[in-house]
Amino acid sequence: MNSINDLCKNYQSKNGPITALKDVNFHVRDKEFVCIVGPSGCGKTTLLKLIAGLLESTSGQIIFVGPSTNSQPRSALVFQEHGLFPWMTVLDNVAFGLEMQGVGREERHLHAKAFVGKVGLASFTDNFPHELSVGMRQRVGIARAFVSNSQILLMDEPFGSLDAQTKLILQEELLKIWRENQKCVVYITHDIEEALFLGDRVLVMTARPGSIREEIHIPLTRPRDLSIKERPDFIKMKGHIWKILEEEVRKSCG
Amino acid sequence: MKENHHLFGFMREGWLTVLIIFFIAIAWELGVSMGWLSSLFFPPPSFIATTFKKLILNHKLVDHTGITLWRVFLGLVLGGIPGLILGLILGWSPRLYRLINPFVAATHPIPKIAILPLVMIIFGIGESSKVVVIALTAFFPLLLNTAAGVQQISPIHFEVAKNYGANLTKIFTRIIFPGSLPLILTGLRLSLNLALLVSIAVELVSAQEGLGAMIWLAWQTLRTEELYASLIMTALLGILFNFFLQRLAVYLVPWKTEQRI
Numbered sequence: 001m002n003s004i005n006d007l008c009k010n011y012q013s014k015n016g017p018i019t020a021l022k023d024v025n026f027h028v029r030d031k032e033f034v035c036i037v038g039p040s041g042c043g044k045t046t047l048l049k050l051i052a053g054l055l056e057s058t059s060g061q062i063i064f065v066g067p068s069t070n071s072q073p074r075s076a077l078v079f080q081e082h083g084l085f086p087w088m089t090v091l092d093n094v095a096f097g098l099e100m101q102g103v104g105r106e107e108r109h110l111h112a113k114a115f116v117g118k119v120g121l122a123s124f125t126d127n128f129p130h131e132l133s134v135g136m137r138q139r140v141g142i143a144r145a146f147v148s149n150s151q152i153l154l155m156d157e158p159f160g161s162l163d164a165q166t167k168l169i170l171q172e173e174l175l176k177i178w179r180e181n182q183k184c185v186v187y188i189t190h191d192i193e194e195a196l197f198l199g200d201r202v203l204v205m206t207a208r209p210g211s212i213r214e215e216i217h218i219p220l221t222r223p224r225d226l227s228i229k230e231r232p233d234f235i236k237m238k239g240h241i242w243k244i245l246e247e248e249v250r251k252s253c254g
Numbered sequence: 255m256k257e258n259h260h261l262f263g264f265m266r267e268g269w270l271t272v273l274i275i276f277f278i279a280i281a282w283e284l285g286v287s288m289g290w291l292s293s294l295f296f297p298p299p300s301f302i303a304t305t306f307k308k309l310i311l312n313h314k315l316v317d318h319t320g321i322t323l324w325r326v327f328l329g330l331v332l333g334g335i336p337g338l339i340l341g342l343i344l345g346w347s348p349r350l351y352r353l354i355n356p357f358v359a360a361t362h363p364i365p366k367i368a369i370l371p372l373v374m375i376i377f378g379i380g381e382s383s384k385v386v387v388i389a390l391t392a393f394f395p396l397l398l399n400t401a402a403g404v405q406q407i408s409p410i411h412f413e414v415a416k417n418y419g420a421n422l423t424k425i426f427t428r429i430i431f432p433g434s435l436p437l438i439l440t441g442l443r444l445s446l447n448l449a450l451l452v453s454i455a456v457e458l459v460s461a462q463e464g465l466g467a468m469i470w471l472a473w474q475t476l477r478t479e480e481l482y483a484s485l486i487m488t489a490l491l492g493i494l495f496n497f498f499l500q501r502l503a504v505y506l507v508p509w510k511t512e513q514r515i
Contacts, residue, residue, distance in 0.1 A: 101418075101419065
């Protein structure tokens with residue numbers, strides 16, 4: 001089991017030290033889809049960057065099972081936007097993780113092509129990101145994360161800048177790819193419906209300093225389709241999370 | 255698909271340019287034959303054209319142009335490549351940038367032609383001092399634009415690379431170099447044009463061969479038609495350089511079709 005134990009992160013700012021995260025504790029089971037929701041500014045992105053190894057924690061532990069070597073990074077991040085390299089084609093972007101692991105050109109292109117096809121962009125392999133719509137670019141970002149042999153995928157509001165319809169379609173596609181290639185996913189969002197639709201569990205964070213306030217198991221069976229959003233238990237869970245978040249947002253507004 | 259401005263735009267506006275040049279030439283020709291313009295200062299375009307053709311056929315203009323181009327090339331290689339490499343490093347390391355930048359800021363604005371006498375004291379009056387001045391000229395635009403090119407790469411791209419386990423070599427070859435390439439090409443264009451300008455300036459004051467020397471000799475012997483022919487050749491070189499660099503940009507930075515370098 002992967003676990004985050006008593007994780008803390010302090011920043012130095014002009015106005016003195018800021019505690020971004022305080023005693024964050026949770027675990028992620030193998031092949032589990034965990035969503036994290038929280039008020040804006042609660043340190044969600046900081047948490048993800050700590051797990052990704054892009055930031056150093058002030059104290060606490062991040063324990064992941066499985067190898068963490070240069071040839072196999074433990075995590076792959078999917079960014080909100082602008083995560084793709086504008087100077088690489090779709091295929092090279094998707095193959096980037098494998099390239100960094102030293103996989104030869106032919107082999108990595110073979111793997112990458114398969115995933116580009118899975119996200120429905122087979123006819124765009126040689127296009128550059130600027131030639132794609134925002135939704136297509138996020139598909140590329142997701143394909144890139146899945147192609148890398150990382151144990152855990154970290155997603156930072158990947159659909160945050162999409163229109164509502166595209167977002168729904170991509171959520172379903174993400175679940176489909178995840179079902180076929182089961183990995184741990186830690187998914188950050190401020191969209192409660194999205195968290196409930198995607199996750200096995202939803203962790204609700206407090207306002208800054210961020211910590212996990214509540215953990216909610218989602219007992220909805222998979223595969224899920226959009227109709228589950230109409231179910232009474234879905235709506236009830238949504239109301240529950242919304243109430244917690246509302247409290248936290250009010251707290252942070254003072 | 256967006257319109258490819260600099261190719262089709264160039265052709266559309268190109269016709270207009272040719273038309274304007276044509277009309278100016280006719281007015282000029284007419285002005286000289288009517289006696290409104292002195293043919294000593296403004297030899298008729300037809301005479302300049304035949305002189306140009308003659309100087310091409312007897313290889314005089316070709317040889318001088320070749321010598322100037324060789325100097326531009328040497329200067330660009332000896333000055334531009336170090337500028338590019340140092341620019342990549344300075345753009346990548348904010349600490350080195352802070353350390354080196356004061357020296358760059360102090361030496362960059364000095365007109366390089368003004369230090370030719372100093373360079374000649376050090377390198378002698380031969381070919382090498384000319385090339386040194388041209389190289390110094392080509393050094394700065396590539397250095398400054400490359401450093402700026404690296405600095406404008408989004409931090410997210412470095413984070414993605416780090417997250418996927420990129421080592422330093424990969425960060426340079428896959429992120430820093432391609433990410434700064436559009437501005438490197440801007441630097442190259444500036445370096446190339448300035449190298450041509452300074453080559454001719456150096457040749458004007460201290461050379462027996464090259465376009466600048468030819469211009470100077472034509473002025474001293476009052477052969478204004480040869481002077482104009484050399485100037486036309488210089489202008490053609492400028493046009494050629496820029497056309498070549500535009501094509502290079504289309505080829506090297508296909509992800510920036512809007513790039514106007």
